[in-house]
Amino acid sequence: MSFLKLFSFNNLLIQYIIAFATLLIAVNISQCLEGLITAIGRWAVVAIIAWFGAKRWRRHHNNRRLTAYKRAVLVTGCDSGFGNALAMKLNEHGFRVYATVLDTEGEGARNLLTRQRFDGQTRVVRMDVTSDQEVNKVYETVAKELVDNGEQLWAVVNNAGILTLGPLDWGTVDTYKRIHEVNTFGMVRVTRxxxxxxRQSKGLCV
Known part of the structure; x- marks a missing residue:
C-alpha cells in the first residue's frame, strides 16, 4: 500500500515537473516571439521611413531636373567616336554645343551639322588642343556668343585624345611626347x- 502511495506521489511530482517545464518553455517561446515581433516592427518602421524618404528625395530630384535652357557645353575631339556621339546627344537634349574638331570639312563635322535635332544649336569649330593660339581663339568666339545669346558655358568635356598600342620599344620618344601633349597638356590647356x-556658371569640367 505504501508502495502505491509512493508511486502515486512520484507520478504527481513528475506531473508537476512536466507542467513547470512546459510553463518555462511557453514563457521562453513567448519571449522569443515578442523579440521577433519587436524586431519585425522596428524594421517595418525603418522601411516605412526609408520609403517616404526616397519618395521625397525623388520628388525633390525631379523638381531639380537638369535643364538645357541657356546652357552651353564645349566638347573637344568631336571628329569621331565618343565626342561626336556626345555632341549629338547634347543637341538632342537642347543644349547649345560647341563641338571642336581638327577637320571642319570631315564626315564627323558634316554629320554634326546635318543631323541636328535642333538646328543652329551646334557650332562646329576647329581647335587643336596643343595650340595656345587656337584654344584662345575659340575661347574668344565662345565668350562673345554666350554674351550675345544670354547663355552660360555650363560644362567643358575634354574628350580629345590619341592612343598608340604596342610594346614599349616599338614607339619613339616623339610618339610618347605627342600622346602627353594631346592627352595631358591639351586637357590642362583647354581647362585653364x-x-x-x-566659374561664372558654377559648372563643371570633365
Whole structure:
C-alpha cells in the first residue's frame, strides 16, 4: 500500500515537473516571439521611413531636373567616336554645343551639322588642343556668343585624345611626347583657358 502511495506521489511530482517545464518553455517561446515581433516592427518602421524618404528625395530630384535652357557645353575631339556621339546627344537634349574638331570639312563635322535635332544649336569649330593660339581663339568666339545669346558655358568635356598600342620599344620618344601633349597638356590647356566661364556658371569640367 505504501508502495502505491509512493508511486502515486512520484507520478504527481513528475506531473508537476512536466507542467513547470512546459510553463518555462511557453514563457521562453513567448519571449522569443515578442523579440521577433519587436524586431519585425522596428524594421517595418525603418522601411516605412526609408520609403517616404526616397519618395521625397525623388520628388525633390525631379523638381531639380537638369535643364538645357541657356546652357552651353564645349566638347573637344568631336571628329569621331565618343565626342561626336556626345555632341549629338547634347543637341538632342537642347543644349547649345560647341563641338571642336581638327577637320571642319570631315564626315564627323558634316554629320554634326546635318543631323541636328535642333538646328543652329551646334557650332562646329576647329581647335587643336596643343595650340595656345587656337584654344584662345575659340575661347574668344565662345565668350562673345554666350554674351550675345544670354547663355552660360555650363560644362567643358575634354574628350580629345590619341592612343598608340604596342610594346614599349616599338614607339619613339616623339610618339610618347605627342600622346602627353594631346592627352595631358591639351586637357590642362583647354581647362585653364575656359575656367573663368565655368566659374561664372558654377559648372563643371570633365
Amino acid at each position: 583657358v575656359f575656367l573663368p566661364l565655368i
